[in-house]
Structures are given as C-alpha cells and as structure tokens.
Amino acid sequence: MKRPSALNQTQKARYTNLRAQMIKACQIGDTESGKIILHEIRSILLPTGHHMKYYEMMLFLSETLILKKEYKTAECFLLRITESTSKTTRTFQEANILLSICNLHLHNLLSAQSHLSIAINSCAIKNVELRKSFLEDISQRFKEESLLASLGSEAREPTTKEIIEGVQKNFMSNASDHDILQQIGRSIPHKSIEFMEQIYEMAKNQLPFNEQKMLPPPPDPKDTVKIGKIFINAIIKRLWPAICPPKCKFQQGLSKIQDPSNIATYLIAEFSSKGITLPTITITTGVITYIIKYTVNGFCKRHHPTTIMGLRHKRATHEM
Numbered sequence: 500m501k502r503p504s505a506l507n508q509t510q511k512a513r514y515t516n517l518r519a520q521m522i523k524a525c526q527i528g529d530t531e532s533g534k535i536i537l538h539e540i541r542s543i544l545l546p547t548g549h550h551m552k553y554y555e556m557m558l559f560l561s562e563t564l565i566l567k568k569e570y571k572t573a574e575c576f577l578l579r580i581t582e583s584t585s586k587t588t589r590t591f592q593e594a595n596i597l598l599s600i601c602n603l604h605l606h607n608l609l610s611a612q613s614h615l616s617i618a619i620n621s622c623a624i625k626n627v628e629l630r631k632s633f634l635e636d637i638s639q640r641f642k643e644e645s646l647l648a649s650l651g652s653e654a655r656e657p658t659t660k661e662i663i664e665g666v667q668k669n670f671m672s673n674a675s676d677h678d679i680l681q682q683i684g685r686s687i688p689h690k691s692i693e694f695m696e697q698i699y700e701m702a703k704n705q706l707p708f709n710e711q712k713m714l715p716p717p718p719d720p721k722d723t724v725k726i727g728k729i730f731i732n733a734i735i736k737r738l739w740p741a742i743c744p745p746k747c748k749f750q751q752g753l754s755k756i757q758d759p760s761n762i763a764t765y766l767i768a769e770f771s772s773k774g775i776t777l778p779t780i781t782i783t784t785g786v787i788t789y790i791i792k793y794t795v796n797g798f799c800k801r802h803h804p805t806t807i808m809g810l811r812h813k814r815a816t817h818e819m
Contacts, residue, residue: 503547503548503549503550504547504548506543506547506549510543510547513543514540514543514544514552517536517539517540517543518540518556520532520536521533521536521537521540521556521559521560522559523744524536524560524563525559525560525562525563525740526740526744527740527744527747528563528566528567528740528741528773530560530563530564530567530569530572533560533563533564534560537556537557537560540553540556541553544556550583550584551584551588551590554579554580554583554584554590554594555590555808557576557579557580558576558577558580558590558593558594558597558807558808559806559808560576561573561576561577561580561594561597562597562806562807562808563740564576565597565600565601565604566736566737566740567774568604568774570601570604570605573597573601574598574601574602574605577594577595577597577598577601578598580594581594581595581598586621587621587622587623588623589623589624589811591621591623592617592618592621592623592624593618593807593808595614595615595617595618595621596614596615596618596637596640596807597807598610598614599611599612599613599614599615599618599641600640600641600644602614603641603644603645603648603698604644604647604648606648608701611698611701612701612705615641615701615702615705616705618637619634619637619702619705619706620705620706630710630713631713633810634706634710634713634714635713635714635715636810637702638699638702638714638715639715639732640807641698641699641702642695642698642699642717642729643729643730643732643733643736644733645694645695645697645698645699646687646691646692646694646695646726646729646730646733647730647733647734648694649690649691649694649695650687650688650691650778651778657780657783659764659767661780662763662767662780662783662784662787663760663763663764663767665780665781665783665784665788666759666760666763666784666787666788666791667760668784669682669784669785669788670759670788670791670792674788674792676789676792677724679727679785679788679789679792680723680724680727680728680731680785680789681723681724681727682727682781682784682785683723683726683727683730683731683781683782683785683786684722684723684724684725684726684727684728684730685723685727685781686778686779686781686782686785687723687726687727687730687782689720692717692720692726695717695729696717699714699716699717702714727785730782731786731789731802732802734775734777734786735802735804736804737775738770738775738786738790739799739802739803739804741769741770741773741775742766742769742790742795742799743795743798743799743803749765749769750795752765753765753795759791762791762795763787763791766787766790766791766795767783767787
C-alpha cells in the first residue's frame with residue numbers, strides 16, 4: 500500500500516491535540532468523550548489516507564470500552580479494525596486479542612477461541628525472543644480476564660458498614676500483602692479457577708507444539724496468594740481510571756480526607772458510582788485494605804496498568 504502524504508501543519512497540530520485528548524479520556528474511563536474525539540480524528544485521518552493511525556486510536560478506545568463493560572460497542576469497533584487492516588500488522592493482532600477478551604466477558608467461548616487463535620498465530624512479531632515475551636504477556640492477561648469473567652456476585656450486596664468493619668479488622672490484625680492476597684485468593688470459587696485453566700488450555704492448543712511451553716501455566720489452585728495477585732491485577736485495570744488520574748474527581752476530593760475509615764467509605768462510593776462491582780465482601784475488603792495500606796496515590800504509582808498497545812513499547816525496549 501502506498502504511504503500517505505504527511506499531514507499539513509494545521510492537520511498535524513489538530514491531530515496531536517485530539518490524540519492527547521483521546522489518551523486523557525481513556526485514562527479516566529470517559530468513553531462518551533472518547534467516541535466524540537474518535538469521530539473528529541476520523542475527519543482528519545481518513546480523508547488524508549492515514550487509516551492506520553485512525554484504527555490505532557479506535558483500538559485504544561476499544562480497550563477502555565471493554566474495561567467499562569461496553570462490550571458490544573467495543574466488539575463493533577474491533578471488528579471494523581480487523582476488516583480494514585492487514586493481517587500482518589500488530590494492530591490486526593491486538594484487535595483480535597481484545598475481541599477474544601470481549602467475547603470471554605460475553606461468555607461466547609467459540610468466538611473467543613477463534614479470535615485468540617488468529618492473534619497468537621499472527622506473524623506480526625517474527626523475532627523469537629519478542630514472540631516469547633508477547634506470549635507470556637498475553638497469557639498473564641488472559642488469566643486475569645478469564646478469572647474476572649467467571650466471577651458472579653453475592654446475592655446480597657454488602658453494606659458500607661460491613662465492608663469498613665472488614666477493613667478495620669484487617670488493619671487491627673496488621674495484615675501483610677501476603678495475608679491480603681491470600682484472603683482474596685481463598686474467596687475465588689473453584690469454578691473460576693477451573694475456567695481460568697480451561698482458557699489456558701484453549702490458548703495452548705492454538706499453538707504449535709514447540710511453542711506451547713512458552714505459555715506459562717496458571718497457578719496451582721492451592722496457591723491462593725498467586726490467585727489473589729491475578730485478581731488484583733485484573734481489577735486494577737478497572738479501578739485505575741476511577742481513582743488514579745491526577746485531576747479526576749476522586750483525586751480532587753481525596754485531598755480533604757485523612758481518616759482510613761473515611762477513605763474506605765469514599766472508595767466504596769466511587770466504585771458504586773462507576774459501576775465497579777466486586778464479587779464478595781471478603782474480596783471487597785481485601786482490595787480496599789490493599790489500596791489504603793499503600794495510600795491511594797502510592798497504590799496508583801505502584802500499579803499503573805499496561806494496555807494491549809502498551810506492550811508494543813515493552814517489546815520495542817526489549818528490541819533496542
């Protein structure tokens with residue numbers, strides 16, 4: 500395909516500004532603004548032939564849509580990307596990864612398997628070491644997403660008082676990271692661990708035999724600390740946009756609160772307002788204890804999530 504002409508100065512400045520706005524919107528989970536910005540980006544990039552840049556922005560927004568549980572909209576965007584990009588590109592590969600994750604959460608395992616097979620058998624990454632790193636990263640992400648996708652919620656939603664009492668109990672017992680992760684891991688039902696193992700086997704079976712060993716297996720069901728860590732990593736991707744961006748509403752209010760019980764109440768209210776639900780009271784108290792233990796800002800610095808597209812930069816660094 501012929502390379503498009505460079506954007507003129509006006510177009511370049513406008514695109515740079517809109518791209519920054521898109522990144523900011525996705526960082527705070529503002530998908531409605533993201534859709535509006537994408538439409539404006541489209542009006543610059545498609546008429547000038549810069550299709551790949553446009554689809555990369557669409558891909559970036561699609562991951563945020565998945566994290567916000569807007570699965571159908573994400574699926575629509577991602578299918579458009581796979582229909583419009585070359586099968587040899589990372590954008591095509593990454594769109595299929597996200598389509599597989601999307602279908603996991605929609606409990607459509609046949610589609611999830613199909614898109615995962617396309618993604619991990621793509622020739623977009625030819626370097627052996629980079630491909631090994633890619634498979635390790637994707638394996639970790641699918642452990643997280645399959646665990647989260649399999650979890651339901653308790654029939655009765657716990658009260659704020661019950662959660663705060665659980666958090667206070669954790670602090671009174673001086674719970675360590677190991678204790679908190681173990682507490683969370685023990686609360687994950689066996690069916691969820693089995694589902695995680697099922698998705699691992701599904702992924703492994705899509706690979707040629709010589710590459711199957713590159714895919715790290717899920718933890719032993721008895722290793723509740725590792726299982727708790729997988730859950731924490733999965734939920735961080737949902738929590739970070741709600742509580743971590745410097746100028747978000749939560750951060751503005753946080754500066755006025757010092758008492759841990761009030762911070763816990765504030766976190767519970769923010770989770771509720773953003774539609775973030777945790778499956779059990781034990782998991783909820785564990786997650787909130789973990790956040791407060793490091794302070795909210797300490798937690799945010801320690802656990803900045805990596806997007807699917809962000810793995811490109813990791814691979815690029817490895818390549819240098």
